[in-house]
Amino acid sequence: MRLGLFGGTFNPIHLGHLRAAEEVSEFLALDRLLFIPAARPPHKNATAVTPFAVRLEMVRLAVADHERFEVSDLENQRPDKSYSIDTLRWFRKEYGDAADIFFIVGLDAMLEIETWREYRNLFPLCHFVVLDRPGYAAAELHHLLCRKLGCQAEPDGQIFHHPSGQRIYFRAITRLDISSTQIRRLAAQGRSLRYLLPDQVRRFILKYKLYA
Numbered sequence: 001m002r003l004g005l006f007g008g009t010f011n012p013i014h015l016g017h018l019r020a021a022e023e024v025s026e027f028l029a030l031d032r033l034l035f036i037p038a039a040r041p042p043h044k045n046a047t048a049v050t051p052f053a054v055r056l057e058m059v060r061l062a063v064a065d066h067e068r069f070e071v072s073d074l075e076n077q078r079p080d081k082s083y084s085i086d087t088l089r090w091f092r093k094e095y096g097d098a099a100d101i102f103f104i105v106g107l108d109a110m111l112e113i114e115t116w117r118e119y120r121n122l123f124p125l126c127h128f129v130v131l132d133r134p135g136y137a138a139a140e141l142h143h144l145l146c147r148k149l150g151c152q153a154e155p156d157g158q159i160f161h162h163p164s165g166q167r168i169y170f171r172a173i174t175r176l177d178i179s180s181t182q183i184r185r186l187a188a189q190g191r192s193l194r195y196l197l198p199d200q201v202r203r204f205i206l207k208y209k210l211y212a
């Protein structure tokens with residue numbers, strides 16, 4: 001089993017997430033890729049975040065016609081904040097040691113990983129895939145992984161070996177400078193959202209006047 005896990009707030013999901021997921025899924029020949037919306041994101045102001053059920057529904061709409069993409073409501077099944085360490089431990093237990101688990105994060109998120117709960121314990125649990133993202137420097141990733149976490153980089157700088165034996169892949173995916181923040185801002189201004197996110201999700205946002 002080759003399982004991809006893609007966590008995020010997904011408020012809302014957009015083509016930056018989806019195209020990255022598609023390219024990673026193809027490159028790693030994943031059997032399944034689960035989008036895992038954070039129920040109570042530790043880093044975001046709880047009152048400002050759109051309800052979990054709404055964000056979940058938008059992800060569901062976005063992946064409905066993809067045979068390998070699914071959405072997971074796991075993080076809503078726990079009463080506490082959504083910590084990745086708990087999620088990864090759950091999947092490792094569920095799928096066993098033989099499964100290859102790939103945790104997908106954007107470069108901006110990875111560069112903040114030192115603020116995550118028990119972040120050093122994340123790396124032995126799974127492989128990581130770091131998505132390139134406009135505005136963030138890959139050189140900082142190298143510094144973080146090699147200087148602070150004791151990884152060895154392969155000469156091409158795309159694969160890093162963690163002392164635990166797990167790997168961290170840096171993927172130069174198609175760089176789409178799209179963010180949920182930008183989409184919420186455009187929606188609030190009544191401007192067009194076309195071609196930034198799947199059309200089903202765009203229509204859902206307009207129908208329920210999200211972010212208006």
Ligand code: ATP
Pocket residue numbers: 007008009010011016017020104105106107108109110131132133134176177178179180181182
């Ligand atoms: P917000 O602006 O609300 O923070 P976002 O667009 O960053 O939203 P998130 O839900 O925070 O979306 O992101 C989930 C994950 O996807 C993070 O790891 C983030 O780094 C990554 N990601 C988001 N957008 C892109 C993009 N355009 N390219 C590459 N990675 C992305």
Ligand code: MG
Pocket residue numbers: none
């Ligand atoms: Mg973000």
